[in-house]
Amino acid sequence: xxxxxxxxxxxxxxxxxxxxxxxxxxxxxxxxxxxxxxxxxxxxxxxxxxxxxxxxxxxxxxxxxxxxxxxxxxxxxxxxxxxxxxxxxxxxxxxxxxxxxxxxxxxxxxxxxxxxxxxxxxxxxxxxxxxxxxxxxxxxxxxxxxxxxxxxxxxxxxxxxxxxxxxxxxxxxxxxxxxxxxxxxxxxxxxxxxxxxxxxxxxxxxxxxxxxxxxxxxxxxxxxxxxxxxxxxxxxxxxxxxxxxxxxxxxxxxxxxxxxxxxxxxxxxxxxxxxxxxxxxxxxxxxxxxxxxxxxxxxxxxxxxxxxxx
Numbered sequence: 001x002x003x004x005x006x007x008x009x010x011x012x013x014x015x016x017x018x019x020x021x022x023x024x025x026x027x028x029x030x031x032x033x034x035x036x037x038x039x040x041x042x043x044x045x046x047x048x049x050x051x052x053x054x055x056x057x058x059x060x061x062x063x064x065x066x067x068x069x070x071x072x073x074x075x076x077x078x079x080x081x082x083x084x085x086x087x088x089x090x091x092x093x094x095x096x097x098x099x100x101x102x103x104x105x106x107x108x109x110x111x112x113x114x115x116x117x118x119x120x121x122x123x124x125x126x127x128x129x130x131x132x133x134x135x136x137x138x139x140x141x142x143x144x145x146x147x148x149x150x151x152x153x154x155x156x157x158x159x160x161x162x163x164x165x166x167x168x169x170x171x172x173x174x175x176x177x178x179x180x181x182x183x184x185x186x187x188x189x190x191x192x193x194x195x196x197x198x199x200x201x202x203x204x205x206x207x208x209x210x211x212x213x214x215x216x217x218x219x220x221x222x223x224x225x226x227x228x229x230x231x232x233x234x235x236x237x238x239x240x241x242x243x244x245x246x247x248x249x250x251x252x253x254x255x256x257x258x259x260x261x262x263x264x265x266x267x268x269x270x271x272x273x274x275x276x277x278x279x280x281x282x283x284x285x286x287x288x289x290x291x292x293x294x295x296x297x298x299x300x301x302x303x304x305x306x307x308x309x310x
Contacts, residue, residue, distance in 0.1 A: 016247050018042075019067035020051035021060060021077040028178040029203050029220040030116065030237075034076065037239035046247055047074075061085045068093040073250060077101070080146060087111060097256045099246050103147050109255040114242055116148045117264035118220065118271035119155035120295050121235035122199070123302045124288050125217045125273055126159025128233050129197040130167060131284035132215060139195030140171045140309070141186045141205040147306035149173075149201055152219060152235070154305035156199045163287065170195055171309045180204030188212070206231050215279075222274060233275035241268045266295050 018038060022028075026035040035051065042049040050072075055063050060082045067075050068089070078101040079086035090098045090111040102113040129138065138160050142149045153171060160167045170193050172186040183204030188211075190198065196214040200206050206223050209216035210230040218224070218234035241263040249256050264270035273292065277285065294300035 014251065015045065016047045016073050016250050017071060018047045018049050018074045018076060018247075019070075019072035020049065021055055021063045021067065021075065022051060022053040023055055023057065023060065023078055023081065024053070024178045026051070026053045030177070031078075033220050033237045034239045037243055038076070040240060041243050041247070047243070057081045057085075061089050064089045064098075065093070068096045073097060074099060074246065074256075080144075097246070097250055099242075099256065099260065101148075106257040106259055109257045112246060112256040113259050113261070115259075115261040115264065116152070116220075116237055117261060118235045118237040119151045119304065120266045120302045121237075121271045121273040122152045122217075122219065123155040123159035124292055124295075125199070125233040125235050125275070126156040126161075127163050127288040127291060128275060128280050128284050129156075129199075129215070129217055130160035130162065130164035131281045132232075133164070133167070133197045135194045135196045136164065136166050136168060137194035138167055138169050138197045138199070139187065139190030139193075140169070140199040140201060141183050141190070142171065142173045142201040143177045144175065145173050145308040150306050150308050151304050152201055153199060153309045154307070155302050156217070156235075157309065158303060158305070160197075162291075163284065169309070174202060176202075178203065180207065184208045184211075200231075224274075224276060229279070232279040233273060236272045236274055237264065238270050238272065239264075241270050266292075267298060 022031045024031045038049045041047045074097045076099050097110050099112045106113050140153045170190045174182040180203045183202040184207045187205045187208030191212045198209050198216045201219045206216040206227045216231050218231045220237045222234045223231040242260050245263045
């Protein structure tokens with residue numbers, strides 16, 4: 001059987017041509033982490049990178065096909081809303097490698113998948129926030145109740161419970177990946193219900209916290225500069241290790257039909273917690289840092305709970 005073209009070309013060049021197909025604008029938190037990592041890989045000479053943003057699900061297969069026809073060796077994408085269509089495109093272009101955000105598994109030799117796993121950092125952020133609430137009510141605002149979002153919110157809650165067994169929780173899904181106004185509205189409702197610590201899986205949550213004088217935790221990116229005095233911790237996702245892993249497979253002539261989610265774990269540098277020490281109770285830091293060390297060493301694993309949070 002002939003080798004896929006992306007494998008044949010790998011031996012002839014050291015720079016992998018990558019095309020990104022983003023459903024949301026690249027300034028959306030989740031997409032921005034991927035976009036920045038791909039830009040950094042391009043600046044380092046590892047890849048060449050072109051992209052489209054704001055691609056509607058109805059146009060998504062067409063965009064994937066156009067990039068495949070244009071000679072991209074690797075097409076990055078997010079197949080959550082177009083799972084069947086994305087896999088059909090990949091099956092039609094066996095000579096092109098695909099890396100798709102997906103809740104399902106890999107397919108064949110050319111369709112790899114990845115998941116977001118900054119749940120470890122979300123757990124640690126919950127340990128800090130659990131010591132900071134006056135009401136013992138903790139809120140969270142998510143996009144959709146898919147496994148990758150559910151596990152973040154559940155990990156945050158588990159971290160809170162470790163240090164505050166009296167905690168209660170409220171949660172809302174806004175039915176969109178990028179709608180800051182709707183996220184702010186959902187967060188406002190949670191504050192009205194008593195929440196004074198909010199986990200913002202979606203952009204807009206911290207706006208409500210800032211307006212109402214409560215605290216917030218950011219997810220994926222560092223929100224602290226934008227919301228000083230409001231966002232005290234951030235569960236950061238680093239996509240660079242995943243890019244390095246799949247590009248290494250392509251350049252080595254290996255199949256990419258595997259799950260690359262492992263590279264999002266803290267042990268690989270795929271996620272990290274950053275926090276403002278001056279805004280966190282001193283007695284909350286040492287237990288959190290001990291738990292961080294245990295996670296990084298592999299001595300303890302944050303439980304993965306994909307069920308929709310109540």
